[in-house]
Amino acid sequence: xxxxxxxxxxxxxxxxxxxxxxxxxxxxxxxxxxxxxxxxxxxxxxxxxxxxxxxxxxxxxxxxxxxxxxxxxxxxxxxxxxxxxxxxxxxxxxxxxxxxxxxxxxxxxxxxxxxxxxxxxxxxxxxxxxxxxxxxxxxxxxxxxxxxxxxxxxxxxxxxxxxxxxxxxxxxxxxxxxxxxxxxxxxxxxxxxxxxxxxxxxxxxxxxxxxxxxxxxxxxxxxxxxxxxxxxxxxxxxxxxxxxxxxxxxxxxxxxxxxxxxxxxxxxxxxxxxxxxxxxxxxxxxxxxxxxxxxxxxxxxxxxxxxxxxxxxxxxxxxxxxxxxxxxxxxxxxxxxxxxxxxxxxxxxxxxxxxxxxxxxxxxxxxxxxxxxxxxxxxxxxxxxxxxxxxxxxxxxxxxxxxxxxxxxxxxxxxxxxxxxxxxxxxxxxxxxxxxxxxxxxxxxxxxxxxxxxxxxxxxxxxxxxxxxxxxxxxxxxxxxxxxxxxxxxxxxxxxxxxxxxxxxxxxxxxxxxxxxxxxxxxxxx
Amino acid sequence: xxxxxxxxxxxxxxxxxxxxxxxxxxxxxxxxxxxxxxxxxxxxxxxxxxxxxxxxxxxxxxxxxxxxxxxxxxxxxxxxxxxxxxxxxxxxxxxxxxxxxxxxxxxxxxxxxxxxxxxxxxxxxxxxxxxxxxxxxxxxxxxxxxxxxxxxxxxxxxxxxxxxxxxxxxxxxxxxxxxxxxxxxxxxxxxxxxxxxxxxxxxxxxxxxxxxxxxxxxxxxxxxxxxxxxxxxxxxxxxxxxxxxxxxxxxxxxxxxxxxxxxxxxxxxxxxxxxxxxxxxxxxxxxxxxxxxxxxxxxxxxxxxxxxxxxxxxxxxx
Numbered sequence: 001x002x003x004x005x006x007x008x009x010x011x012x013x014x015x016x017x018x019x020x021x022x023x024x025x026x027x028x029x030x031x032x033x034x035x036x037x038x039x040x041x042x043x044x045x046x047x048x049x050x051x052x053x054x055x056x057x058x059x060x061x062x063x064x065x066x067x068x069x070x071x072x073x074x075x076x077x078x079x080x081x082x083x084x085x086x087x088x089x090x091x092x093x094x095x096x097x098x099x100x101x102x103x104x105x106x107x108x109x110x111x112x113x114x115x116x117x118x119x120x121x122x123x124x125x126x127x128x129x130x131x132x133x134x135x136x137x138x139x140x141x142x143x144x145x146x147x148x149x150x151x152x153x154x155x156x157x158x159x160x161x162x163x164x165x166x167x168x169x170x171x172x173x174x175x176x177x178x179x180x181x182x183x184x185x186x187x188x189x190x191x192x193x194x195x196x197x198x199x200x201x202x203x204x205x206x207x208x209x210x211x212x213x214x215x216x217x218x219x220x221x222x223x224x225x226x227x228x229x230x231x232x233x234x235x236x237x238x239x240x241x242x243x244x245x246x247x248x249x250x251x252x253x254x255x256x257x258x259x260x261x262x263x264x265x266x267x268x269x270x271x272x273x274x275x276x277x278x279x280x281x282x283x284x285x286x287x288x289x290x291x292x293x294x295x296x297x298x299x300x301x302x303x304x305x306x307x308x309x310x311x312x313x314x315x316x317x318x319x320x321x322x323x324x325x326x327x328x329x330x331x332x333x334x335x336x337x338x339x340x341x342x343x344x345x346x347x348x349x350x351x352x353x354x355x356x357x358x359x360x361x362x363x364x365x366x367x368x369x370x371x372x373x374x375x376x377x378x379x380x381x382x383x384x385x386x387x388x389x390x391x392x393x394x395x396x397x398x399x400x401x402x403x404x405x406x407x408x409x410x411x412x413x414x415x416x417x418x419x420x421x422x423x424x425x426x427x428x429x430x431x432x433x434x435x436x437x438x439x440x441x442x443x444x445x446x447x448x449x450x451x452x453x454x455x456x457x458x459x460x461x462x463x464x465x466x467x468x469x470x471x472x473x474x475x476x477x478x479x480x481x482x483x484x485x486x487x488x489x490x491x492x493x494x495x496x497x498x499x500x501x502x503x504x505x506x507x508x509x510x511x512x513x514x515x516x517x518x519x520x521x522x523x524x525x526x
Numbered sequence: 527x528x529x530x531x532x533x534x535x536x537x538x539x540x541x542x543x544x545x546x547x548x549x550x551x552x553x554x555x556x557x558x559x560x561x562x563x564x565x566x567x568x569x570x571x572x573x574x575x576x577x578x579x580x581x582x583x584x585x586x587x588x589x590x591x592x593x594x595x596x597x598x599x600x601x602x603x604x605x606x607x608x609x610x611x612x613x614x615x616x617x618x619x620x621x622x623x624x625x626x627x628x629x630x631x632x633x634x635x636x637x638x639x640x641x642x643x644x645x646x647x648x649x650x651x652x653x654x655x656x657x658x659x660x661x662x663x664x665x666x667x668x669x670x671x672x673x674x675x676x677x678x679x680x681x682x683x684x685x686x687x688x689x690x691x692x693x694x695x696x697x698x699x700x701x702x703x704x705x706x707x708x709x710x711x712x713x714x715x716x717x718x719x720x721x722x723x724x725x726x727x728x729x730x731x732x733x734x735x736x737x738x739x740x741x742x743x744x745x746x747x748x749x750x751x752x753x754x755x756x757x758x759x760x761x762x763x764x765x766x767x768x769x770x771x772x773x774x775x776x777x778x779x780x781x782x783x784x785x786x787x788x789x790x791x792x793x794x795x796x797x798x799x800x801x802x803x804x805x806x807x808x809x810x811x812x813x814x815x816x817x818x819x820x821x822x823x824x825x826x827x828x829x830x831x832x833x834x835x836x837x838x839x840x841x842x843x844x
Binding site for chain 2: 053161162294297298301342355358359362363365366367368369370371372373377378379380381387390391
């Protein structure tokens with residue numbers, strides 16, 4: 001019998017939220033694997049949710065979900081998480097109870113879906129970490145890069161905030177701006193940037209000059225999080241830490257080196273680089289017929305156009321490159337190209353600036369056609385993911401769409417991989433951090449990467465021509481896509497988790513045996 | 527003719543050119559308008575608890591302690607505001623006096639920044655170079671404006687006094703009003719204590735009203751800096767500020783600030799910028815609709831297959 005605990009962090013939007021569903025499916029598959037090896041496996045499931053300003057904790061019913069899993073009712077499992085069914089009042093537990101339960105000695109292994117679970121709440125207080133992460137029997141998944149997040153926070157508080165920018169010294173502002181630019185140019189947070197961010201933050205948090213005073217608004221908030229992060233990092237000298245890409249691991253290491261300049265001794269003992277589980281793969285397998293219905297429905301919309309469609313999926317924000325996307329579209333229209341633009345984003349609506357810019361383009365030029373999907377328009381494709389899978393498949397079959405990811409910062413690139421896996425779409429991406437690594441690992445096409453706007457524009461014009469000349473397939477490597485699809489399958493990821501757990505449990509039992517043997521030897525000698 | 531005569535003559539002609547005067551005036555006002563709007567946006571940002579963490583905690587504390595004490599936080603806040611407004615803006619029939627009160631406070635705060643002791647507590651405070659520079663400008667502007675306003679006020683109640691007389695004792699006049707201004711917190715504290723012995727509530731109320739007061743004063747200071755940054759002539763800034771005061775800028779600014787803070791009183795607050803999002807509960811009905819999409823009738827081109835798929839919002843050239 002093996003006992004596991006799983007903590008999912010449902011406070012975030014985007015990749016972390018998507019990952020938590022994938023990880024739940026992996027954990028269900030993991031239970032099956034562990035039972036095959038150890039006879040019985042029990043899994044305690046916990047959730048962190050955001051309510052108002054506070055993190056709240058819930059205990060889920062893993063056994064009930066496991067029954068659904070065996071029945072193949074994946075929709076119900078996903079609904080349990082996405083429709084907040086786990087949030088029954090009777091499931092609510094206190095922080096103390098969560099800490100007590102996660103500290104129990106009879107738990108063989110703990111899985112934490114997000115390193116950030118220990119931030120922005122009291123779970124990351126030192127005394128709690130000491131209780132929960134004390135035996136090395138845990139795995140934590142990292143998703144974002146803390147030094148980069150800190151730099152963004154500082155940049156917003158000091159450079160973008162017009163109130164602060166009026167009073168903060170030009171030197172400090174310039175330094176932060178330079179670091180921000182350097183990170184964007186390099187496409188990742190290098191050792192120099194990580195070191196400088198920590199130095200600047202130290203000055204801002206603990207200095208008594210006017211820059212520090214201006215920074216005061218963010219001070220309590222950041223100081224607390226940096227402390228919690230540092231506490232958490234001291235725990236990674238044990239256990240296993242999963243990174244979706246090597247570059248994220250390297251960036252985290254750069255930050256630890258910078259923190260070590262302050263007399264700390266932080267390092268990650270067992271880093272594991274592996275894909276994130278993609279729950280839509282399971283959905284597609286189980287509900288392929290339903291997906292086909294939606295696929296046909298979207299083909300009706302996009303089949304008779306003589307346009308090549310540019311597809312963007314994600315948040316609308318400057319660091320995501322959405323402004324350049326719009327500029328690209330405008331330039332292509334100006335040059336008379338027959339292109340349409342599809343934007344899938346939940347942070348845009350008719351009142352947003354971005355929407356207004358799109359409307360201006362439509363007023364200004366002939367031939368503009370932009371399709372928008374998102375919560376803001378009441379037509380989100382992600383609310384019911386089978387729609388999104390069907391949508392991607394339709395575009396893939398019509399062979400008239402180019403997916404574009406112009407983001408400047410990406411630790412993994414889940415949405416890009418989704419477009420590739422379900423749509424077999426031509427996928428253009430900026431040559432930065434996680435995406436660069438996916439290119440180097442052979443998942444993304446070398447030819448389709450770009451470093452700057454001009455390269456993006458030149459390449460897209462060429463690809464549009466190639467599509468019109470029937471060369472769409474020359475950009476698609478179906479073998480690679482199939483391989484990738486297998487690798488991100490939650491069941492496959494479960495096997496990776498199982499390996500980690502077996503390795504840990506079996507090293508424990510070897511250790512115990514050694515101790516017993518030694519004790520026996522001692523007794524014999526005595 | 528000497529060179530200074532050339533300049534003198536040229537400017538003599540300019541000063542009689544009414545059309546140029548109007549154009550210059552328009553250019554200045556338009557530029558000030560933009561600057562003040564930017565400043566207003568900056569101040570508004572500081573009033574957003576999602577940005578201003580200190581404000582967030584202050585409001586939360588006030589909400590929690592008043593609710594625990596069985597008092598309606600919104601009502602209590604409204605009572606506090608009434609006391610504040612009564613003390614600072616009086617009965618609003620005499621705008622000039624409340625403007626004097628406010629500008630005197632600005633004047634003394636600036637003197638303190640330059641190293642003068644607080645007229646009430648005698649304490650000195652440390653200021654940075656930038657703060658001292660700003661303070662110097664505030665003093666130049668308010669010292670220009672205050673004597674004029676005092677004369678105006680005394681004339682309105684039938685007292686004769688000259689600007690020179692006020693100027694000679696400006697520090698004393700200003701200190702007295704600064705004391706009156708600072709006293710408003712005490713009035714509010716005594717009101718709270720008349721309602722409850724709860725010290726935590728007293729402290730959180732004081733924190734809240736001090737935050738509001740500080741934001742208000744800073745807003746007026748920031749507006750003054752912005753005008754000065756565009757128009758570095760203290761006499762001209764004083765003229766504009768005097769006019770803005772007459773048309774109720776200070777009063778209206780305060781109203782906006784207290785309303786904005788008030789909108790967060792008695793309710794949960796939203797999140798800090800880079801904190802996790804609050805998941806939106808989805809109604810069961812909507813969920814069922816998605817899970818079991820309805821089939822279309824036989825007229826559908828796809829022969830009865832469900833097509834309840836989200837349709838794009840289309841933006842097209844006309």
